[in-house]
Amino acid sequence: MQALETNTRISLNNVLVTTDFSKISKTARSYATALAGQYEAKVLVAHVLSPEPLLGVPLDRLPVEADPAWLEAESKLAEFTLGTSLNGRPVKMLLERGDVWDVISDIIQKNKIDLVVTATHGRQGLKKLVMGSEAEKIYRGATCPVLTIGPQVPPLNDPKWRVKTILFPTDGSETSLKALPYALSLAEENQANLIFLRVMPLAIARDRNRTRPAFGRRCAL
Secondary structure: OOOOOOOOOOOOOEEEEEOOOOHHHHHHHHHHHHHHHHHOOEEEEEEEEOOOOOOOOOOOOOOHHHOHHHHHHHHHHHHHHHOOOOOOOOEEEEEEEOOHHHHHHHHHHHOOOOEEEEEOOOOOHHHHHHHOOHHHHHHHHOOOOEEEEOOOOOOOOOOOOOOOEEEEEOOOOHHHHOOHHHHHHHHHHHOOEEEEEEEOOOEEEEEOOEEEEEOOOEEEO
């Protein structure tokens, strides 16, 4: 296996926040701005409209100034971005129309994004199957690290928030170890605790006339 460089210090210059204007995405925004402030990074806020406007009768594509969906999203994006306080440092707004992942992927490449912060609604089962998960598409396809904020994460009220404890679950694979330099760097930058977790699968122990499960082992360093 290729040697892993664990002393790499991460540098954040451009942080992208994706939003659907939900309460959860506002929570994601607060964590993004806190991290951006710590690294003196620029914040970009992006919203993606569906590829075509929802019209009852098929028409040629409306110009922006006559597209009500675009105008409404533009207003909401401006209002959302007003909540992104970085002591006067610039925040760039991006409003695009198209497939969410295609647009976000293009933004990542063109703006040299170092970190994407996105909210996930935590959908499961049939609802997720039908509606899909845009956050999942982003973190599976992005060429930069992605921080996902789930629906149970509380809002962040302290703009000077810093990481205090980091949990690093790993199965020991090369894929999971790609995240290790980022965990180590964040822990060092913030003087935070770093916990390594490896969960072993349950083993079945047979004892003559009965079968009982053996407890999985959990290891934290």
